[in-house]
Amino acid sequence: MPNKEDAKITEELKEAYKNIQKYFDNRTFKQPDDIKQMKKDFEQYQLAIKKIEVNMDPSPQIVSAWFQTVINPILDNLKIEIGLLSDKYWTWRYKVMNLESIRNIEEYIEPAYRPNYEQFSQQQQEVRKIIELHNRGVNILYRCCKSMQEGLEKLPSLRQKYEDAIKSDEDKKLFGSFPEEERIKLLAQYIVNNITQLSSSYGTAPFWNKYAKDFLSLREHPKISEAYKLSLEGGELLIEGAKMSVESLSLARTMLSLKYGVPPVSVDA
Numbered sequence: 001m002p003n004k005e006d007a008k009i010t011e012e013l014k015e016a017y018k019n020i021q022k023y024f025d026n027r028t029f030k031q032p033d034d035i036k037q038m039k040k041d042f043e044q045y046q047l048a049i050k051k052i053e054v055n056m057d058p059s060p061q062i063v064s065a066w067f068q069t070v071i072n073p074i075l076d077n078l079k080i081e082i083g084l085l086s087d088k089y090w091t092w093r094y095k096v097m098n099l100e101s102i103r104n105i106e107e108y109i110e111p112a113y114r115p116n117y118e119q120f121s122q123q124q125q126e127v128r129k130i131i132e133l134h135n136r137g138v139n140i141l142y143r144c145c146k147s148m149q150e151g152l153e154k155l156p157s158l159r160q161k162y163e164d165a166i167k168s169d170e171d172k173k174l175f176g177s178f179p180e181e182e183r184i185k186l187l188a189q190y191i192v193n194n195i196t197q198l199s200s201s202y203g204t205a206p207f208w209n210k211y212a213k214d215f216l217s218l219r220e221h222p223k224i225s226e227a228y229k230l231s232l233e234g235g236e237l238l239i240e241g242a243k244m245s246v247e248s249l250s251l252a253r254t255m256l257s258l259k260y261g262v263p264p265v266s267v268d269a
Contacts, residue, residue, distance in 0.1 A: 038140070038237050041133055058123070063262045066120045069113035071253050072265065077108040078242050078249075085239045088232065092145040094189045099142055102238070104135040105245065130241075130248045137238035144231035145192050151224050152188035158218055159184060165211045174207045191215055192231075 058066075081102050084091060091100040109117050121128040152158050162184060166172055175183050186204070196212055198205040208215075219228040257264050 038133070038136060058260070060260045060262050062119075063256050063260045064266070065116055066256070067253060067262065067264055068266055070109060070117045070120050071249050073110070074105055074108050075246060075249055075253075077103075078105075078246050082239060082242045082246075085235050085242065088194045088235060090141060090145050090193050090231070090235070092149065092189055092192045094149055094185045097146060097149070099138070099145065102138060102141065104138055105131045124252055127248045127252050130244050134238070134241035134245045137234060137241040140234040141231060141238055144227050144234055147227040148192045148219075148224055148231065149185075149188050151227065152191055152218065153185055155218065155221065155223060157221060158187060158191075158215070161211070161215055161218070162187060165207070165214070171207055174204050176203060187215060191218055194219075 084101060091102055092098075093100050106114060106117055121131065175186075178186065187208075190198075190208060190212075194216070195208065196216070198208045202208075218224060253264050256262065
């Protein structure tokens, strides 16, 4: 059962999350109070990691299921996430208006195994608080990317830069059958994701790699710059949230493994 201090922290988290939602719903990026609050929360939950202990008595079979279906998949995906965030590649996709590979932690678990996650997180309250903090960071980054995408699509400067650059039929062919409106959205996506160079496997690579610097300069446009700067700061905070989640989950796994005699990774063939 959570103690009074746990309940207090949970209420503070809920209130902070409400403030974040209200802040972004108002589409205001001039005073990122939620970022400041999140920084304070990181300091608080650094201490929470030290409180992690095995405070339950599950069977070895349950512990093994937690390892294989909850903890290990989360750790694998968080390591990928940290790499993406370090490169400032947000994996934003305009067609679904979401982050493709940077997600709330429970989304890294197969749907069939999410009851295992709920069981584990209910027992490991300190780990759950740190995971919730990570998820708040994902929400901040998502809203920044969404704001940038929508703002860029409406920006006359983006259309003008596209029209100035698309000078030949050969350039137009690089976009295939994409109608012009979809091309603008795709270019906005590249800007949101801070793409400086596309792999040659992309059909649009010759066009983008030639004009990327010019298009990326739109991140400093007055109507875009606040969301852009906030995305960078939010991305840095999310890296810390991901690292703290890795640390707390790894510690919980080690303690459970030693207490119940279950290897962190299955040795079965």
